[in-house]
Amino acid sequence: MATTSVVSAFRVLEGVAELQPIGLSELARAVDLPKSTVQRCLLTLQEVGWVESSAAAPTRWGMTLRALSVCGGVGLRESLREVALPVMNDLQLATTETVHLAAPDGDVLVLLERLDTSHRLRAFLALGERIPLHTSATGLAYLSACTPEYVADYLAGPLEQRTPDSMKDPAAIRAELAVIRERGYSVNVGGLSSGISSLGAPVLDRTGAPVAAVSVSGPSSRLEPSRFDDLGPRVADAAARITRLLRP
Structure with a gap:
């Protein structure tokens, strides 16, 4: 040339x-x-x-x-949001619940996008909300895809308890991360907000490292355990679709 x-x-x-x-x-x-x-x-x-x-x-x-x-990540979050939005819309239509997209900022996730449900009773987090990894479905999903070294460093630090149902015991969190890796999605009942249940899955880059997480959230009275087997694979499939779209 x-x-x-x-x-x-x-x-x-x-x-x-x-x-x-x-x-x-x-x-x-x-x-x-x-x-x-x-x-x-x-x-x-x-x-x-x-x-x-x-x-x-x-x-x-x-x-x-x-x-x-x-x-160096120029415009990374905006590109991620643009790629993820159509998939998030499909997930919201299929589940009729609120869908969140969050990406890391240090040792927390930041909420980048939210698609709201039409239900009057709904989960709500403000855009820009900073979310501890161990208390949320998006955070646990993201953490499940991190390296063992990163997980060890994170769990060695102070673990905030957002609600009475937030996990704080490192051993319990490690066990939960193993379940998430095997199952393909996370389940969080009341750990971030009391009365709210969420299911999440990680979004990966071309190296297999996590760059974000997507979730479905709603009142625990509506997102009952009987729905988890249906919603979980849908969330995991959405995260996998975003992952494929992000890879060059």
Whole structure:
């Protein structure tokens, strides 16, 4: 590839990273290059797994997690949310309960997106809520996919008790994580909010490391144990779909 082509490709890549999701015409104006040049660069960058186009029209371009992992996570959460939303919508329609997407920030998860149920009685967490890993379905699901070293370090620290039903004993949490790995999804009854039950599953990157977790939540009076065998596999399938979409 000629030097000018390499320079153009980097200008296009930087434009996508800064402005994503962005259309071809808007990107061409932003980087001050002809549309034909920008389109060639985008197709080349897509071929090597650094950018991706939206499935829906009009076409919008964004960074892939492959590029984000190399570039230090530019726009990671927004890209994750964009990929996950259609799957979350399917899960919400299938379960009729609230669906959450959370991603790590240090040793907690942060709620990135919530799709509410139409039921008057519902689970509610504010966007941006910081969620301890050991007290929630999303957190336990995420923790179940972490390395043994990370789990050991996390459990060696102080473990907040959000409700009387929050697990605090490291041995009990380790045992629960083993069950989650075997079953494919987590179950949390009242551990984060009293009277609320949730089921969660981890979202993984191309290396198998967890990058997020998705869950279904609702009042324990409605999310009874008799529903867990139906809801759990649905959550696990949704997380697996998001995982596949994230991988370049």
